[in-house]
Amino acid sequence: MSDAIRIHGLTKRFGGRAAVDDLSLSIGEGEVFGFLGPNGAGKTTTIRLLLGLLRPDRGESFVFGDRVPCPDRLHEIGAMVEEPAFYPWLSGRRNLDVLARTGAPTPTGAVDGALYTVGLSEAAGRKVKTYSQGMRQRLGLAVALLRKPRLLVLDEPANGLDPAGIREFRDRFRALGDAGVTVFLSSHLLGEVERICDRVAIVDKGRLVAVGHVDELGRTASARVRVTLRPQDLDEAVRLLGAYPVGLESPNVILVTAPSGREVNEALGRGGVFAESIAPERSGLEERFLALTEGGDDAPARG
């Protein structure tokens, strides 16, 4: 598998602070790749460097083998950088039309097709200044999909979307990945990343701290499992789960750090204790993320 993206020793400083610090990474063609990190970790800066919006202080990056900046490759890249901005006095369709005319030609019907894909056909005639944030995100995705790209670079695409929208985006990205499109997805929503990505990278303070398959990263750390019991079973349950760290959340709820809920259920069942419910509180990936980023600037949201 050839590389869609190859980053080597990329460094970008703003003032004295390194936003991206000696970052190296490869993403194969057709991969759905998650790019994780707390606020200020350098995710957006990395994306801007990849798209040629910023010039690196050191290092280089390549897209489909061409060194960035690579204007001739841009038609193969669909991008959404942070909150997408549009011309508020123009309609959604007109915005898309203007951006379709900027750069490489688009296929016939690309504008209407992209609007339909993101579910904005009905609102396309309205001025963008009347759009909600979720609608702007959808329009941003429509721009990214205009030229049927081989590579999608998406920076927090689910911002401002409602749960149904998040699920819709998730399914769409997965489908694009299945269709052979490389997806480079930066997100706070660890649950979403876990569901749709093949591999993930975790960055913190501009440096790469972990990279690997989602399952691998998740397995290397234990998950936290929330167990709800009848109060009279609490002591017995704690005894049965003695092999794992157990914390008491309330008189009938305990938090167990274990490889998975299945192990917890088995241990309780062997002792004849049956839980009211067993639910994962944090996934393995989330535990790993928090461990690597020291809790981050803010806690990641679950998607």
Add this chain to the structure above:
Amino acid sequence: MRLLGAELRKLRRPLAVWTAVAVVAIVALHAWGIQRSARTTLSGREFIAGPIPTCQQMGLAEGSTQCQRVQEQNKRVFCASQNLDPGAQCDQLVARANTEAQSAFQEFLKQEASQARLARALQEPLGAGYLAAGMMASLVGAVAMLLLAAGHVGNEWSGRTIKQVFVQEGRRWRVLLAKFLSLWMIGMLLLIVLWAALAALAPVFASSYHLGVPGVSAGSALAISLHVAWRSLLVLAAFAALGTLSAAVTRNTLGAFFLGFAFVIASQFMAGYKVIGRWTLAQHVAGWMGFHPSDIVLNHLWRDDFSQIGDGSGFFIKINPRYPSHVLGLVGLLVTIGLCLALAWLRVERSDVKV
């Protein structure tokens, strides 16, 4: 061409519409002022027609009793003022004074002929283009173009849309060139709109202000307009290039306007100075357009007023300002356009897009 089309589509915005409305309003008021001023000036002939105006000058029938009575009265008053009795001596003095007044009036008419002719041209729809083009090549046009540049170029950064643009088109020079060309084109469109608005007002002026000078044929009215209009296109290009540079330097809507405006004002002020004057945009525009202080286009970039500042003895003061030639104006404008675009490209090409 596709990129230029995209840029022109973006220009359909409230700012462009309101700029056009403001320019039309200002220039229409100015045109109205020109008509009033011309009528007042030309009607001054009655006051310099000599001590004993003719019946025609007084608007009375030749040889009528009323005219004779008024002339007799005027003669008595004039002779008394000269301490003379009505008679041959006074008649000689009256004849000499009348001749001098007539010659002064002819000189006056000659001096005012240009203004009168152009004021009359404004009463012809085809002639109205003279003022439209002149004003677009003046301070009014410069401000309008800077406003449009601020909204069209600077606002790409303020509105954070520039990242969308550069992600679609990585060759930044193309984006910048398309922006400059679209600005220039909107400037031309503004000129056409302004001409059309003044053309619509021409019949109103013609019916409201009788200037008492011969009319201008449609052909010569159009010739007057086109002579200025085609020259103004290059000036509009210079204003568009200056606006593009201001926006590229400040990467901000307000900053783009104020930087460009400061440059224009500084250029106006410095145009009257000996050493630096010839390097200013104001002098280049004045040279290329053939503007002169007595022109009907009063608000052009460089007026002689600025060179009158100071006592005229300083090193920088231009005591006898010489207007630059068309060639110097042309070269100056071409260099301005090239320099502005090159600097804008350097600035944008090397800058990070952080918005």
